[in-house]
Amino acid sequence: xxxxxxSFMKEVLPPVLDSTSQPPxxxxxxxxxxxxxxxxxxxxxxxxxxxxxxxxxxxLVPIDLQNRPAWYKEKVYPPNKVPSLDHNNEVKGESxxxxxxxxxxxxGPALLPDDPAKRQFAEELFSYIDSLNKIMFTALSSKExxxxxxxxxxxKVEDALSKFDDGPFFLGQFSLVDIAYAPFMERYQxxxxxxxNYDITKGRPKLALWFEELNKIDAYVQTRRDPQELLAHTKxxxxxx
Numbered sequence: 468x469x470x471x472x473x474s475f476m477k478e479v480l481p482p483v484l485d486s487t488s489q490p491p492x493x494x495x496x497x498x499x500x501x502x503x504x505x506x507x508x509x510x511x512x513x514x515x516x517x518x519x520x521x522x523x524x525x526x527l528v529p530i531d532l533q534n535r536p537a538w539y540k541e542k543v544y545p546p547n548k549v550p551s552l553d554h555n556n557e558v559k560g561e562s563x564x565x566x567x568x569x570x571x572x573x574x575g576p577a578l579l580p581d582d583p584a585k586r587q588f589a590e591e592l593f594s595y596i597d598s599l600n601k602i603m604f605t606a607l608s609s610k611e612x613x614x615x616x617x618x619x620x621x622x623k624v625e626d627a628l629s630k631f632d633d634g635p636f637f638l639g640q641f642s643l644v645d646i647a648y649a650p651f652m653e654r655y656q657x658x659x660x661x662x663x664n665y666d667i668t669k670g671r672p673k674l675a676l677w678f679e680e681l682n683k684i685d686a687y688v689q690t691r692r693d694p695q696e697l698l699a700h701t702k703x704x705x706x707x708x
Contacts, residue, residue: 477689478522480504485531490538499553501528501543505700507650508562509550510690514646515566517686519575525552563593566643578643585631585638592627592637592644596651599624603655606663608705613665621667621674624648628673635673635680645677649687652678654701657694662707 483504484490491499500516502509516525530539530549540547544558551560552568559565570578579589602620606613633639637648652667656678659665668675681687 481527481529483529483531484536484539485534486536488536490536490542491526491528493538493542494553494556496556497553498525498555499528500525501530501539501549501551501553503532503549504529504692505697506532506549507654510650511562511646512550512552512565512569513690514649514687515569515578515643517689518578518641518646518684519569519573521569521573521575524573525569563647566646570643578641578646580638580640580642585642588627588630589638589642589644593647595623596647600651603651603659604705607658608707613659613663617659617665621671624652625671625673628677635676637677641684645681646687649681650690653691654697657698658701661698662702 491497500512502513513527516522516527530536532549535547543553544551544560546560548560550562550565551558552565554568554572559568566578579586599620602616606617627637628635630637631639634641636642637644652674656667659667668678
């Protein structure tokens with residue numbers, strides 16, 4: 468399972484659809500991935516699509532979550548969240564389920580290894596990320612300094628990155644686990660530095676290297692937003708001045 472290092476031309480991103488926008492021609496056989504450019508959950512699926520080389524097979528449909536088109540909830544995905552994937556005229560949601568689905572059902576490099584030990588560890592890390600997100604976002608919203616709980620959570624990530632020595636990523640080689648964590652860790656690095664004056668990589672060399680190697684992967688880099696835009700958007704969502 469090789470790291471996806473293929474350089475491809477920067478994709479011209481489609482315009483964001485809002486409440487004034489007409490829907491695409493729905494259920495016409497086109498596979499569509501409904502996302503928000505600012506959503507870390509949607510970013511997982513976008514990275515997966517890019518890593519598989521599916522830019523022509525899976526069309527991006529960006530939605531304005533602050534001003535959603537009514538047709539999205541009524542005709543596409545009743546939960547009215549992103550991401551969702553319209554494939555074979557069936558719409559599925561939930562980002563962790565979708566990245567596994569895209570990996571399993573489309574051509575392109577496999578993003579999970581065959582090694583049973585690595586697959587088991589992948590499931591453990593998929594299960595942990597919600598706990599990590601709760602700890603990290605709670606700390607960001609708090610008026611207190613960064614506490615031991617954040618340090619312990621990040622140390623757990625550092626330990627996870629130390630488990631396999633055949634590469635700098637969670638399973639050694641780049642995988643769906645890195646894709647699941649990347650959008651959130653990217654935000655934590657920016658937010659904790661700005662809001663808490665706290666470097667999440669300090670004393671965590673494996674995590675520092677992980678970020679360095681991650682930023683060499685075009686499929687991920689092309690999904691990144693401007694850090695200041697991310698900072699402002701996330702601080703507003705968390706109610707942080």
